[in-house]
Amino acid sequence: MHGRKAYQLVKEFASGEKGQLKPFNRELFGRVLEECNEHHGALQSLIRKMQEEGLDVQTARNADHYGALIHHLSLTRNKRCLMAYMYNRAEIIRVLAWKVGLLHELPEEIQEKLSDSEEEYFKDHAKTLKSYMSQMGLDVNVDMVPPKDPYIKVRVLEDVGGGIILSDKSANFARHSMHFLKRTDAEQYIARGLMEELTS
Amino acid sequence: MAGQSDPHVSLFSAEEVEFIAEDEMVEIVPNMTIERLNFISGDFGPFLPLTVNQVPLWLAVALKKRGKCAIRPPHWMSVENLTKVLEEERDSQGAFQALPFHYVEISRLLFDHAREDIPDIYLVRSLIEDIRDVRLHKVETSLEKFSGTSAVKIPNLSAMEVNIIRPFVGRALQAFYKHDNPEKIPDIDRVSSGQSRVANSEPPRRPLRR
């Protein structure tokens, strides 16, 4: 049936957990595009046939017209499915900036799910946000939860290595070590699951 | 709000509702002299030992955490008043008793940070929990009565209670409205474009929405 592959693509997106990203389905996406080309070809050959028969394509309502119409509708349906797939993924990717922060590259488990253009999109979006923040002189990428205390106690869950940037101190962040950090410094590491907040 | 991008989360998170509640004023009794404090939200103090001051809850909690004051529990948090409210809450089927808009958040913050300042804390805590449960149950009962498009008015519902039911009620009302008045929400785009196509039999062009 027409549009079935495009439907599968959208269905796959919808079947995931809410707010979760699935790997970009290059294969299915490509096959829908192929199908679009087939519809386009069929549409054109039907129109050509009508022209050869000397019919006015604008007004003639013969079986070729309705065939062409069905191909046209299938084409726009496929397009809508492809667009919705891209758009809704892009929405999730845009929100990533607020969920995992901009301080570092995206975590690997997300990065591997993105297509090249989606990666590009996130990078550009992050760049725009960063330049906005530096112009405003304000970090709007912290305090996603209303803050309580400026300092919190954290435990390091995974080896964070040397990549840690702290505003007011340096320490050895070995796994399982505990620290008293500025909340705004710790926030992104917690969001990425590298540290956990400890409550007394 | 962080939740906005996710339709499954309420517009405000519970933490955000709590944040708003922290602007409510409470009375504190400082145990030391503190100079006048100047904040974006206003100036507070100067504070003198054993002299009652009105401050926002967030400031009260901050001073309390540092051992600089005692917090006076608000009057409505007395065992006497809460017992009365609970009784009335149980007696009146439909109506909700008047409690501070942020009673859930305020009581939670005070239980967390000023337990020794609240007389009979265990009783107070269980009374408030009972009141909250009775009220939530009542909300559910009144939601069950929805049966069509009518304005919904539930007076005296508190901030947290509203926040809990908002995602559900919003969707439910929308669905009721949709099925109750299908003719009121015509599919303008489709209807008009469909008709024009039939009328002049133009070659199919689908207007790209948005």
Add this chain to the structure above:
Amino acid sequence: MASYYDIDDILTEEELVPVVFHKAANGVIIDPSSETNSVEQGAKVELPLWLAQELHWRQAVSISAPPCFNQKTRLEIQADAACVDLRSRCPYFYEFGCKILPLVGDKTIEILLLSAFKIRYKETLTKAYTAAYTATSKVLTLLTREETNLYEAAQSSMAAFKKWRMGGPRLQRASVLGRKRKPVN
């Protein structure tokens, strides 16, 4: 009006509807009973709603009510709306119904939708706020997508409130990262 990018709207429009072709169409394989790659005038075919409605507006096909709005379902809904497995009949029963309405011109579908929703709404509500029903409960498998959305909205805001009431860490790992991986030792 649902958005162009609305996933649920797109999925709703994939539901099949029975149509009768008033015009022939060449060069398309959508009639499984046809041996050629064309559709004859008078052919009875099941088409997805997105295609059927557009052809209907151009008077190329006529649409009849899909099976999920047949007499049997109606009687079952009248008997005990809450227990009918609407999901297996049509996961987007209400939205699909609203879209089908103007195409088949059957006002009784409108009444059916409202009465079904009214009764099932109460059930959904009770289930949503009663902890006894977990996500795996069998009753939930009877709900349509629209009802499940309602149910989940109620559940998740209640769960968020309970989590807040319990206290604990305010900052947490982003849920978008999915399940936690085992840390490499």
